[in-house]
Amino acid sequence: MKNQYNSSRRRFLKGMALAASGVIVPGFAPARAKALITKPIPSSKEHIPVIGLGSSRTFNVGNDPLGLDNVAEVMHHFFNAGGKMIDSSPMYGSSQPAIGYGLKKLGKMNDVFSADKVWTWNSGLGSEQMEQSRQFWKVDSFDLMQVHNLVEWEDHLKTLYRMKQQGKIRYVGITTSHGRRHDELEDIMKSQPLDFVQFSYNVLDRVVEQRLLPLAMQRGIAVIINRPFQRGDLIEELEDKPLPKWAATIGCDNWPQFLLKFVVSHPAVTCAIPATTQVEHVKENMAACLGLLPDKTMRIRMIDYVENII
Amino acid sequence: MGELASYRLSDFILFSQAAYYRQFEFYNQAIWPLHIVAIIFALIIFYTLWKKPFWAGRGVALLLVVSWIWVAWAFLYQRFYQIHVVADWYALGFILQAGLIVWYGLIKKRFTQLSESRLGVKIGTGILFVALVFYPFIAFIVGRSWTQFELFALSPDPTVLATLAILLLYKASVALYVIPVIWILLSAITQYAM
Numbered sequence: 130m131k132n133q134y135n136s137s138r139r140r141f142l143k144g145m146a147l148a149a150s151g152v153i154v155p156g157f158a159p160a161r162a163k164a165l166i167t168k169p170i171p172s173s174k175e176h177i178p179v180i181g182l183g184s185s186r187t188f189n190v191g192n193d194p195l196g197l198d199n200v201a202e203v204m205h206h207f208f209n210a211g212g213k214m215i216d217s218s219p220m221y222g223s224s225q226p227a228i229g230y231g232l233k234k235l236g237k238m239n240d241v242f243s244a245d246k247v248w249t250w251n252s253g254l255g256s257e258q259m260e261q262s263r264q265f266w267k268v269d270s271f272d273l274m275q276v277h278n279l280v281e282w283e284d285h286l287k288t289l290y291r292m293k294q295q296g297k298i299r300y301v302g303i304t305t306s307h308g309r310r311h312d313e314l315e316d317i318m319k320s321q322p323l324d325f326v327q328f329s330y331n332v333l334d335r336v337v338e339q340r341l342l343p344l345a346m347q348r349g350i351a352v353i354i355n356r357p358f359q360r361g362d363l364i365e366e367l368e369d370k371p372l373p374k375w376a377a378t379i380g381c382d383n384w385p386q387f388l389l390k391f392v393v394s395h396p397a398v399t400c401a402i403p404a405t406t407q408v409e410h411v412k413e414n415m416a417a418c419l420g421l422l423p424d425k426t427m428r429i430r431m432i433d434y435v436e437n438i439i
Numbered sequence: 440m441g442e443l444a445s446y447r448l449s450d451f452i453l454f455s456q457a458a459y460y461r462q463f464e465f466y467n468q469a470i471w472p473l474h475i476v477a478i479i480f481a482l483i484i485f486y487t488l489w490k491k492p493f494w495a496g497r498g499v500a501l502l503l504v505v506s507w508i509w510v511a512w513a514f515l516y517q518r519f520y521q522i523h524v525v526a527d528w529y530a531l532g533f534i535l536q537a538g539l540i541v542w543y544g545l546i547k548k549r550f551t552q553l554s555e556s557r558l559g560v561k562i563g564t565g566i567l568f569v570a571l572v573f574y575p576f577i578a579f580i581v582g583r584s585w586t587q588f589e590l591f592a593l594s595p596d597p598t599v600l601a602t603l604a605i606l607l608l609y610k611a612s613v614a615l616y617v618i619p620v621i622w623i624l625l626s627a628i629t630q631y632a633m
Binding site: 185 | 451
């Protein structure tokens with residue numbers, strides 16, 4: 130499954146590349162030294178780093194003081210490397226209070242780009258759940274609130290649009306994962322004034338390149354990518370395989386950077402949100418925010434290489 | 440609720456193995472010295488099955504009821520629910536099982552006749568031994584901190600296993616097996632998905 134764009138999409142792609150000039154440049158033109166690679170949110174032109182931080186599983190540590198301190202340590206290195214967006218959900222157990230613990234400990238409540246979700250089948254409880262989430266995070270308000278896995282999306286989106294109008298959130302989004310319910314998501318993206326959409330994408334699972342990513346570009350919707358490592362499975366499969374020498378030309382020293390740069394170099398992708406419990410991993414991931422991003426030719430080479438060795 | 444069908448059970452296992460077993464560590468610290476009570480429970484069960492006093496069936500049923508309710512409240516709801524968003528439903532299931540044992544073992548007094556099947560007795564005794572004696576040492580044996588041990592009457596897996604053993608030994612109604620078997624499946628899936 131190769132990356133294919135039709136001519137109109139190519140024109141749009143070019144426009145996006147120009148908008149992000151200095152970030153994605155065909156032919157590997159260098160980005161500013163040590164400058165973080167950022168991309169604009171189409172609806173506001175606000176730039177955010179292309180690597181964020183997910184919290185599914187990894188930050189769900191309950192009341193474990195060691196676990197909470199480890200979360201704070203991971204967040205410390207994330208922020209130190211210039212990271213902004215942290216993503217969570219009420220579905221992720223104690224991840225939200227853990228993030229709040231880290232933000233308070235690090236004094237970063239005003240620096241984080243806070244992305245959370247509403248996840249309840251009782252749409253009347255959505256506002257209450259979001260307020261509970263806000264208190265867990267210890268932030269004044271969320272930057273981005275998303276409908277989790279399309280759950281009761283019609284009602285929740287109405288609530289989110291109202292909250293955006295009232296200034297309680299800045300962006301509205303919707304999410305899915307594991308490649309599920311793409312047809313419904315596509316219809317929503319076509320009909321709703323979304324700021325963000327979130328779904329799964331990685332070097333092996335590229336089905337979203339067919340319709341969802343081009344549609345996001347056409348509609349001016351920012352794209353967050355979850356599961357860039359297939360929940361760690363890709364890393365496990367690749368860790369014993371040799372990284373190609375040419376990976377160095379796009380600033381990749383290891384497989385996580387290779388996989389992340391592949392994901393965020395798609396012109397429609399705004400950022401990826403890998404999750405980790407380890408400081409070394411968050412450093413590796415954030416290093417994918419530096420240097421060069423592959424262009425279309427290099428992306429095809431990356432796909433071919435990975436498909437041949439797995 | 441149609442969206443619920445698009446979820447798999449593994450989608451709800453959103454915690455790591457480390458976080459899961461740390462819950463047992465903190466739980467054990469928090470409830471000490473109730474472990475002594477749990478060990479006394481286990482000894483009473485062995486005694487009643489060996490000596491068969493007239494109160495054996497009701498005694499065993501009462502211990503199981505207390506254990507299931509305690510695990511539901513103190514571990515599943517108070518502790519596990521922190522990291523697992525459906526653990527409150529698990530707790531409800533445990534309460535329901537406690538109710539079934541009350542009805543069957545205490546009200547109907549059906550824990551009276553021990554199985555005469557040699558195979559049933561062997562299997563039941565074997566499972567009971569694993570649940571009451573061997574299970575607490577698993578954490579240590581597999582290389583985890585011994586403080587993460589799981590004890591009958593305090594933690595779900597050994598409590599469910601011991602219950603299954605007792606149901607086998609007393610040839611109990613099939614209805615009483617449903618929740619323990621579901622739990623074993625859930626526990627296995629959790630272990631696999633973590």
